[in-house]
Amino acid sequence: MASETPVAQSTREPGRRTRREVIREVVLVVGLYMAYSATRLAASGSWDVAKSHARGILDVERWLHIDIEHALNTFTSQHTWFEVATSYWYQSMHYLVTPTVLVVLFFRRPLLYRPARTALLGATFLALFGYFFFPTAPPRLLGQYVDTVSESSVYGWWPSAAEQAASGANSVTNQVAAMPSMHVGWAVWVSVVLAFLVRRTWAKIAVWGYAATTTVVVVLTGNHWVLDAVAGAALVLGCWWFAGHRYGLWAPRAQVQAELDVLAREVRPGVAASGPAAAADELALASAGEVPPPAPPGEPDGETPRA
8 A cells, every 4th residue: 555645644634632642642652662661671681692792893893993982981081071961961861852852743743743753663662672682781881991971970860880789770770782772763863853844954964963962972971882873873764764655754746746736725725826835834724723814805815915
């Protein structure tokens, strides 16, 4: 069955979300995230295997000449202000930005929400296979790297490694789930969404700064290898490609314009005569749940009154 374009889907998209839709999406997203967290914990592998995988990744990076983790980690550990700043980014942005963007899409951009949600949840689910079948220790657990997030815990709300061990927190977190990096994967997801939303070319480029910054942060804090970040980004981009085809985001421009014209005529007869710009405005109002004001008496739709 051919995928529908966002224009075709808009005939079914409500402008305002109902309580039932809100509850359904909350249950879906929260439920799958809880299942992800529980399964991620259950996927904990043995230390020996995880460390062996980590050393294998490091060997590949050395062969590719991209083993920059130690240099970045050493620099970070020598500058307290930088150590604290990157720790705050690592501990907060991952959990604040992604849910916020998802909620905004749900209420404000319903046509983009479904493919975005599908890409996010699909990539998060598939990451579990990496944790199950390829448990990998992060650099901070190999000995020659510094756990900068733990060192800067006195400046934040998160516990140090010693405090986690004393409280038994290590037993309820998967310490060997480095491959792939969903810190980076979720950041790439956010950048893709923002690239859809902004219009100017420079802005589309600038929004990728979020994904780039997150990638640097997870590497220099000793929480991920470079190849972990590459795998996380590739996983999310692949899921975006699939979701885009599923929901018609990559539909040819001519097909989208044809459906736009048909929908515009259904929304308000005569608007197509005003041209593509007027049709697009009309569609935007319709998908947002707003009804455009009727034309003044005696004036055809889409025409400018004459003096």
